[in-house]
Amino acid sequence: MDLLIFIGWILLGFAGMEIVSYLVHRFIFHGLLWRIHRSHHEPTHGLFELNDLFSLFFAGVSVYLIYSGVENPLASASFAVGVGIAVYGMLYFIIHDLFAHKRFMPFKSDSKIMRLIRYAHQRHHQSIDKDGEEPYGLFLFPYDKYKE
Template sequence: MWYVLITLLSFALMECVTWLTHRYVMHGFLWFLHEDHHRKGPGFFEKNDAFFVIFAIPSWLCIMLGSMNQAYWVVAIGAGIALYGAAYFLVHEVIIHQRFKWFTHSRNRYVRAIRWAHKMHHKHLGKEDGESFGMLIVAKKYWDKVRRDEKLQHVKPAESK
């Protein structure tokens, strides 16, 4: 039971790690790796994809070294990081950027809110003045935008005479 809780806590804490890394590292001294994600060029792969490997290393080390030393709480941390990586892949690469055309049309409010938040993040082409650096948690203003859009879609235009 404790290992499951440690895994879930590690998963949750990864949102904080992701926000901080995205804001201060990816939009900071490693901008040269992240820039092509904001200014899409030709081809399927981006230098930004290197962050998959960068984030996978601590997960792999925790799982491997924890297993070797029978420190299963460390394995649980590695599993939480790995689960977050899987969620990142599904949400960021598949749902938001649709690099894989698995879920292209969704009416789900969360999906629409997270896509809008990410769109607002990408409106900034430089490393400064960014917003919405998280991945799974969506700020209230983006939820509000989606709700307003839903209300507008349900209002029928007045008939002209």
């Protein structure tokens, strides 16, 4: 597999996760699996919350895809997609958990994009109802609508 195609598969895994995350968050987490996801919308959090099970599930999908293509990684679309999902998961953890929610090892950033993402996510958390409020994705939302 050509290196550009390999990188394309990684980008597809990353971008696909944002789309899947939006849809799953909007229609499943705030629907059928609200009893689990509600722990993330409650005002007090412990070190871990029931909602963290979802991250473990997506990490498992990533590990499975990477493992299934590990024998010839540069020729494996599943390996590349798994890497894209893993990169998404790492950025999600850094931006969402550490920066937006200040869990584990919170940090500050003067990055305008990071602050917009945090503000948009805080808008989503204004409602603790099952119905929720936009944005449901982490990266894809109208940035100009959420200026601080």
